[in-house]
Amino acid sequence: MVISSQEAVNQLKKGKAVAIPTETVYGLAASAFNLSAIESIFEIKGRPSDNPLIVHINSIEQLNLLVKDVSDEARTLIQAFWPGPLTLLFPKKDEVLDKITAGLPNVAVRMPEHPIALEIIQETGPLVAPSANRSGSPSPTRVEHVLSDYNGFIPVVDGGKCQVGIESTVLSLLHEPITILRPGKISKEHIEFVLHKPVEVATMKESHEKVMSPGMKYTHYSPKAKVRWMNTLELEGEFDKKSLYLHVFGSFNSEHHKGFNRDFNHFSRELFDQFRKADEQGFPEIAIEPFRNEDHEMASALLNRIQKAMGV
């Protein structure tokens, strides 16, 4: 059911799980200092216990409750990007429950850029919040997605459509070289520009082997529809009704196409919603017009999510 932010604060203080909006995707939140609340998050989502959770904060005072040390580089990135879709790893204080970090010595923290999330966290203190999808679904970007994944049983605060639409960039300053564990809207180039240093992007294989970001090893959501690349020229005439076609540059016209008119931010905002719609409407195929990393700041994160949906 949909609840108010005040009701969410009450529920969270009582140790209940509540879905809340953030600028990236909806999160399934629980108090970061309540072990049974955190355990319920793993249960509700069916999440493996070795996949750690991000802690969401609304102030630097709250960060200091969680972490032993904030390096100069971390400070620089916080200045540049918080509140916003960048998650940073820090050495954790003993008070941070091992359940949150899956036994790892580091805790992942971010300050979301959504007025409702910030207002709730101000009242409750730090909240753990994985993406609020049930496993097997893409991350929810609208309140309807959360309601449908849990048949309305998980209370959710309506914060409208998530403005970023894909999950935050996860960055480790604790690895040498500095490594992006999960690409997101805050790009490698932007981080390099701010730090004046080269930054690596972990391949899936590296994350796997080094277990740098345990979540990377789990199979991700793939729509029932087959996802494939297809450019506008190939498309013309080949099908009209069979596929849902997503394109940023092309000008294909059909009732089943969704054009984003060179707007990668719009594309990102809608990607997971379109995946869900394709399956609801029974499309056997989602065709996506190819694009390149260089096309936009968000392109590499979008390529990452699309490749995962392809099962690559």
Ligand code: TXA
């Ligand atoms: O945008 C987001 O980050 C959303 C919203 C709700 O804030 N949250 C989100 O959480 O995507 P989740 O749990 O779906 O993904 C968190 C990712 C996982 O890949 C997890 O393995 C990684 O962050 N992670 C969390 N804590 C970590 C840690 N201590 N060390 C390495 N990776 C960590």
Ligand code: MG
């Ligand atoms: Mg997730």
